[in-house]
Amino acid sequence: MATKNPSYTHMRSQNVTDYPNNNTFFLVWNFKENITPSKIQAVFQRVCALVINLNNSALDRFPNSRASCVMGIGYEAWIKLELPKPLPKELKKFEEIRGIKHTAVSTPGDLHFHIRADEKSYAYDVANIISDLMKDIAQCHVEVQGFRYWDSRSILGFVDGTENPHGQDREYFALIDEVDPSYRGGSYLFVQKYIHNLDAWKELSIKEQENVIGRSKEQDIEMDDQTKPANSHSALANIGDDLKIVRDNMPFGSVTSNEMGTYFICYASTFTTVEKMLTNMFVGNPPGNYDRILDFSTTVTGTLFFAPSIDMLDSFSA
Numbered sequence: 001m002a003t004k005n006p007s008y009t010h011m012r013s014q015n016v017t018d019y020p021n022n023n024t025f026f027l028v029w030n031f032k033e034n035i036t037p038s039k040i041q042a043v044f045q046r047v048c049a050l051v052i053n054l055n056n057s058a059l060d061r062f063p064n065s066r067a068s069c070v071m072g073i074g075y076e077a078w079i080k081l082e083l084p085k086p087l088p089k090e091l092k093k094f095e096e097i098r099g100i101k102h103t104a105v106s107t108p109g110d111l112h113f114h115i116r117a118d119e120k121s122y123a124y125d126v127a128n129i130i131s132d133l134m135k136d137i138a139q140c141h142v143e144v145q146g147f148r149y150w151d152s153r154s155i156l157g158f159v160d161g162t163e164n165p166h167g168q169d170r171e172y173f174a175l176i177d178e179v180d181p182s183y184r185g186g187s188y189l190f191v192q193k194y195i196h197n198l199d200a201w202k203e204l205s206i207k208e209q210e211n212v213i214g215r216s217k218e219q220d221i222e223m224d225d226q227t228k229p230a231n232s233h234s235a236l237a238n239i240g241d242d243l244k245i246v247r248d249n250m251p252f253g254s255v256t257s258n259e260m261g262t263y264f265i266c267y268a269s270t271f272t273t274v275e276k277m278l279t280n281m282f283v284g285n286p287p288g289n290y291d292r293i294l295d296f297s298t299t300v301t302g303t304l305f306f307a308p309s310i311d312m313l314d315s316f317s318a
């Protein structure tokens with residue numbers, strides 16, 4: 001695909017470091033098999049322009065709504081669309097990570113849209129406008145409508161996001177710098193859809209639940225190292241102060257079917273950090289000491305995308 005020659009002197013990123021908002025749509029689309037590459041490329045160019053347009057429009061129309069849409073591109077889509085080579089250094093197909101009991105599955109995904117807004121109406125409109133364009137060339141395989149649950153709690157009842165980087169650290173940990181100069185301002189976007197076994201979770205006492213997470217439930221205080229179980233989520237997901245990611249998980253689901261879940265989403269300057277966390281959680285550290293949160297949470301999707309800078313999206317657009 002012919003791309004415009006972008007000017008990389010002033011790099012603008014997509015809204016990857018935004019804080020979680022009240023409402024989110026997550027969409028994963030896969031290109032249809034029977035559509036010509038040139039048709040797919042033509043629509044893709046318009047989608048890039050649309051995403052830029054929608055973000056600008058949100059700023060103008062609803063300046064305080066913290067509304068945004070981030071687009072990510074999967075490895076196979078990058079190849080099919082003939083986007084620049086060499087590829088972002090760590091963009092590849094996510095390989096499943098298998099532990100003795102739990103597996104981080106790998107599922108296909110060509111384009112990912114992460115739509116945030118304080119008002120669900122706005123998120124809905126954006127999802128709708130994008131879908132109108134995408135439906136000719138692709139099928140939506142994942143649609144999750146996430147909501148903010150109380151004071152930013154996961155549906156397991158624990159505050160989710162506390163140990164995220166804050167302030168300028170968010171850019172430091174989420175955005176690519178001169179390590180991969182052609183992709184400066186971009187970010188690795190990794191997602192997993194989890195379904196929880198809430199019946200089993202509710203059978204645990206609050207103390208037992210706190211031991212699963214490694215934090216207190218009501219006050220969200222981290223356990224000290226002597227008290228925190230080695231198989232707790234915070235013990236295994238924390239791989240050091242220099243290796244962080246920006247997470248923006250959202251609860252979702254259906255109450256009556258009891259199919260409630262967490263859409264895990266993170267942005268990282270390097271995918272290796274995410275892989276290390278996943279390996280710690282699923283394989284365990286040491287191997288076998290896996291994350292106890294997985295006994296109550298099953299992954300049904302797992303896909304890596306790359307979220308290019310706005311300037312790069314602009315260079316792809318038509």
Ligand code: HEM
Nearest residue numbers: 154158159160161162163164194234237238262277278297
């Ligand atoms: C079932 C899905 C998940 C749920 C419900 C969940 C929930 C939580 C909660 C409640 C916390 C404690 C508060 C906080 O710092 O945010 C936490 C921490 C954390 N989670 Fe998760 N999480 C999930 C999956 C993941 C995955 C897949 C990763 C990494 C690939 C991850 C990485 C982290 C990290 C890095 C921390 C901070 C640890 C620390 O420094 O103390 N989480 N998560």
